Amino acid sequence: MQDNEHKRLVEMIDGYKGKEGSLIQLLLDLQSEFNWISKDALQEISERLKIPPSRIYRIASFYEAISLKPIGKHKISVCMGTACQVRGSGMILDRTESKLKIKQGGTTPDMRFTLKRVNCLGCCAIGPVMVVDDDYHGRLTSDRVERIIKKYD
Numbered sequence: 001m002q003d004n005e006h007k008r009l010v011e012m013i014d015g016y017k018g019k020e021g022s023l024i025q026l027l028l029d030l031q032s033e034f035n036w037i038s039k040d041a042l043q044e045i046s047e048r049l050k051i052p053p054s055r056i057y058r059i060a061s062f063y064e065a066i067s068l069k070p071i072g073k074h075k076i077s078v079c080m081g082t083a084c085q086v087r088g089s090g091m092i093l094d095r096t097e098s099k100l101k102i103k104q105g106g107t108t109p110d111m112r113f114t115l116k117r118v119n120c121l122g123c124c125a126i127g128p129v130m131v132v133d134d135d136y137h138g139r140l141t142s143d144r145v146e147r148i149i150k151k152y153d
């Protein structure tokens, strides 16, 4: 962790001193600032707020919005729920994996994209569906996958 990052981390943690009940909010704030929460950050939280590391880890690993490993700048989720699978989401996932040269669950070496498969995103009528960051892309064909990814490149 660089000096300026460490300074920012400490500032953010200290802002929660006396508010130890707001640990989840702190973790979400750190996630949005750094895009993930490192072991060093967990340790720093533990020491500065006097919270056992095991408790912080338990909470951090429970919430899907919090990542304990580095993730890409853009998050791509391909829906593999039943309705999307029937409409060909398997091909969408294959095409995305081959375009990014990673498997689902992975992150590109340049840290631009993280890809994961998810279950129903709640918009089956427009399946197959892929979400990039907060943008929903529906009625996908594998040909559109490349164009969509390019927009975030």
Ligand code: FES
Pocket (backbone or CB within 6 Å): 079, 080, 081, 082, 083, 084, 085, 119, 120, 121, 122, 123, 124, 125, 127, 128, 129
């Ligand atoms: S199964 Fe894909 S959105 Fe519901």
